[in-house]
Amino acid sequence: MTDQKEMEEAAHHVVSPVIYIIVGSTLLVLTGATVWASYQEWGNFNAVAALAIAVVKAMIVVLFFMHVKYSSKLTKLTVFCGLFTFLALVGMTLADYFTRAWGRW
Amino acid sequence: MSDSTAIAAGAHAAPDHGHEEHPAYLRHHFENVEQQADAAGFAMWLFLLTEVMFFGGMFTAYLIYRNWYYPAFVEASHQLNIFWGTLNTAVLITSSFTMAMGVWCAETRKQRGLVLCLVLTFILGLGFLGIKTVEYKEKIEKHHVPGFHYSLQSFTDPQSDPEIYNEYHDKPLALDMARHTEVYFSLYFAMTGMHALHMIIGIAILGYMIFRARAGAYTAGHVTFVENFGLYWHFVDIIWIFLFPLLYLISRHQ
Numbered sequence: 001m002t003d004q005k006e007m008e009e010a011a012h013h014v015v016s017p018v019i020y021i022i023v024g025s026t027l028l029v030l031t032g033a034t035v036w037a038s039y040q041e042w043g044n045f046n047a048v049a050a051l052a053i054a055v056v057k058a059m060i061v062v063l064f065f066m067h068v069k070y071s072s073k074l075t076k077l078t079v080f081c082g083l084f085t086f087l088a089l090v091g092m093t094l095a096d097y098f099t100r101a102w103g104r105w
Numbered sequence: 106m107s108d109s110t111a112i113a114a115g116a117h118a119a120p121d122h123g124h125e126e127h128p129a130y131l132r133h134h135f136e137n138v139e140q141q142a143d144a145a146g147f148a149m150w151l152f153l154l155t156e157v158m159f160f161g162g163m164f165t166a167y168l169i170y171r172n173w174y175y176p177a178f179v180e181a182s183h184q185l186n187i188f189w190g191t192l193n194t195a196v197l198i199t200s201s202f203t204m205a206m207g208v209w210c211a212e213t214r215k216q217r218g219l220v221l222c223l224v225l226t227f228i229l230g231l232g233f234l235g236i237k238t239v240e241y242k243e244k245i246e247k248h249h250v251p252g253f254h255y256s257l258q259s260f261t262d263p264q265s266d267p268e269i270y271n272e273y274h275d276k277p278l279a280l281d282m283a284r285h286t287e288v289y290f291s292l293y294f295a296m297t298g299m300h301a302l303h304m305i306i307g308i309a310i311l312g313y314m315i316f317r318a319r320a321g322a323y324t325a326g327h328v329t330f331v332e333n334f335g336l337y338w339h340f341v342d343i344i345w346i347f348l349f350p351l352l353y354l355i356s357r358h359q
Contacts, residue, residue: 016205017209020202020209023205038354045342061201071146086157
């Protein structure tokens with residue numbers, strides 16, 4: 001019964017504009033940060049930093065703009081399962097291609 | 106996703122099956138409004154996950170080819186203009202913000218605010234496409250669109266392209282490696298083109314929503330359509346959040 005009530009309250013959660021303003025500004029700051037980082041000489045870590053910032057930005061968008069933080073357990077589980085499957089597929093594909101030449105030189 | 110049809114059907118339905126007991130937009134196969142909204146949100150997320158897989162295939166192809174033809178991908182990506190890319194990222198993030206504010210306006214039944222937010226989102230979306238057009242035009246002029254007229258000159262003889270050369274001082278690529286810059290631009294146009302197509306579809310739906318919002322369709326308690334369109338718009342934003350660093354930024358250094 002309480003679960004049902006929680007779900008209904010989650011469905012009605014109105015995220016306040018203050019959070020949207022904070023989130024929007026954070027995303028713009030992170031955009032500036034990723035451009036700044038790309039001008040540094042960090043070797044391989046340039047790509048790592050750029051992707052790490054992109055992942056953080058995407059998570060902020062999913063959690064706040066897309067309301068997943070305030071959504072039902074069903075939505076949270078759906079999003080998590082989908083992203084997990086996606087990462088497993090991409091991870092295995094890349095692991096295959098990136099290691100094919102190992103030991104051949 | 107459908108909203109207006111439910112209201113219209115409710116208005117014309119026979120009066121003897123209990124319409125006074127629930128809002129007109131609640132379809133009969135749902136227990137209550139919450140269940141209906143949950144089902145629509147769940148379905149929207151499933152759709153977005155298929156979209157993640159679709160774009161994911163292209164991202165994976167990009168990473169594999171970048172790994173194989175690394176020098177070609179580095180020099181080809183030097184052709185992209187970081188200023189336009191950064192500006193476009195800012196424009197798109199701002200449009201996501203105005204869309205989120207639009208959802209808030211619908212939830213709190215502010216009709217004028219909702220129309221304003223949708224119009225701003227619409228304009229920012231068009232602004233993004235406008236900037237993309239400027240970038241595409243430059244690629245067409247330099248013959249960097251894959252196909253019969255593709256030119257390797259900027260890569261086999263970088264000094265012939267002084268604007269890029271003065272910033273990056275790229276070394277000339279051997280002909281067989283230079284040819285693979287065409288792979289980079291194929292993926293560039295496929296990925297940004299599919300993203301732009303999603304923007305165009307989104308902008309068309311926004312136009313329809315502005316028209317409906319002015320009639321008061323989304324500020325009478327039924328916000329599912331605006332909410333789920335918001336999810337779509339933010340998803341398109343997320344795709345760009347990954348396209349921007351991968352295409353523009355990570356190959357600035359050799």
